[in-house]
Amino acid sequence: MNVRDMFDLTNKVAVVTGSGSGLGAQLSIAMAEAGADVVCGDVNEKGNQETVQKIKAMGRKALSVLCDVSDEEQVAKLIQVTEKEFGQLDIAIAAAGISDPNSVLTDEYTTDGWKKTLDINLSGVFYTNREALKIMKKQKSGKIINISSMWGLAGTSGVFPGTAYSATKGAVINLTRELALQYAPFNIQVNAICPGYFSTNIGNGLFDDQEFIKQGEKVIPMNRIANAEEIKGTGLYLASSASDYTTGLMLVTDGGYLAQ
Numbered sequence: 001m002n003v004r005d006m007f008d009l010t011n012k013v014a015v016v017t018g019s020g021s022g023l024g025a026q027l028s029i030a031m032a033e034a035g036a037d038v039v040c041g042d043v044n045e046k047g048n049q050e051t052v053q054k055i056k057a058m059g060r061k062a063l064s065v066l067c068d069v070s071d072e073e074q075v076a077k078l079i080q081v082t083e084k085e086f087g088q089l090d091i092a093i094a095a096a097g098i099s100d101p102n103s104v105l106t107d108e109y110t111t112d113g114w115k116k117t118l119d120i121n122l123s124g125v126f127y128t129n130r131e132a133l134k135i136m137k138k139q140k141s142g143k144i145i146n147i148s149s150m151w152g153l154a155g156t157s158g159v160f161p162g163t164a165y166s167a168t169k170g171a172v173i174n175l176t177r178e179l180a181l182q183y184a185p186f187n188i189q190v191n192a193i194c195p196g197y198f199s200t201n202i203g204n205g206l207f208d209d210q211e212f213i214k215q216g217e218k219v220i221p222m223n224r225i226a227n228a229e230e231i232k233g234t235g236l237y238l239a240s241s242a243s244d245y246t247t248g249l250m251l252v253t254d255g256g257y258l259a260q
Contacts, residue, residue, distance in 0.1 A: 006242040008034060009034035009035040009090075009240060012035065012239075013036060013089055013091070014031040014090065014091035014092070015089060015092045015128075016041065016093040017094055017128055018069075018095035019041060019048055019095070020042035020046070020050075020051060021047045023095055023200060023228055024093070024147075025047065025050075026231050026232055027145075028055065028093075029055065030239075031235070032054075032055040032058050032062065034239070034240065036060065036239075037061035037062065038060065039063045039078065040055075040062060041066075041078040042096065043066065043068045048064045048065075061086075063081065065077070065078045067096075069120060069125075070116075075127040079128075079131035082135075089135045089139075091142070092142070092145070093145045093147070095147045096120065096128075098116070098117060100117060100165035101117065101164075103161050118164065118167075121168035121169065121172070122168040122175075125172050129175070136183070140187050141187045142186075142187075143188070143189050144179065144189070145238045146190070146191070147172075147193055148169045148172040148194045149165070149166075149195060150254040152166065152169030153194060153250065154166075172192060173192055173250055176191065176192040177248045184247055189247040191238045191243065191246060191249045192249070192250050193235065194251065194253070195226070195231060195253050195254065196253065196254025196257045197216045197220060197255065198225070198230070199225050199226065199227055219257065220254070220255040220257050221255060222255035224255065226255060230253070237251075
């Protein structure tokens with residue numbers, strides 16, 4: 001197989017959660033640009049429809065499904081719709097997530113904030129993986145990509161307190177490792193992307209704050225915040241045949257932050 005063919009997703013079907021904005025939207029578009037049809041799941045109906053329209057404009061098939069990943073029944077429906085409409089599922093990207101709702105020290109942290117973050121950032125990834133694996137196991141093939149964070153590999157508090165966020169992103173990493181081992185015999189690869197500072201809306205407006213950007217640039221060896229679309233190549237590698245012998249990988253895209 002030549003290199004171009006390795007990255008070709010023609011005749012593949014992808015599901016992406018969190019597809020209404022940010023990294024999820026860019027990963028959805030990347031799958032379509034490489035030839036896949038895409039089912040987009042998000043609570044942000046307007047943003048989700050915008051992503052779908054961009055994909056359809058490329059000549060690919062796309063569906064928008066309203067999906068709150070903290071609700072296992074909605075996640076199950078997302079996957080069921082995919083199987084019904086396309087008869088297969090080749091790529092599942094669990095990109096839905098939120099930033100920490102309580103950026104305070106842990107003794108001041110609310111139980112509601114803790115539960116909300118776990119429900120979306122961890123349980124949502126688990127539900128998405130579990131339902132996708134039901135189809136991929138029958139197919140004996142598939143790619144799962146979980147979006148963790150560089151803060152799943154290091155504590156956030158050198159920059160800001162992030163009790164639940166760092167806990168959930170660390171848990172996603174070990175869930176990814178566990179599923180990679182469980183499903184390797186079924187020719188299913190399970191990997192995670194650990195992004196650093198990407199300019200998206202997940203930070204509750206932080207990336208509109210010029211002072212925050214300046215402080216971030218100072219601690220990143222590459223001296224800049226990444227644009228959201230820069231996640232596309234990383235996602236394509238893990239979604240394509242180029243990564244057929246890669247599983248259980250935490251692929252860090254952080255401008256060199258964790259290398260320090």
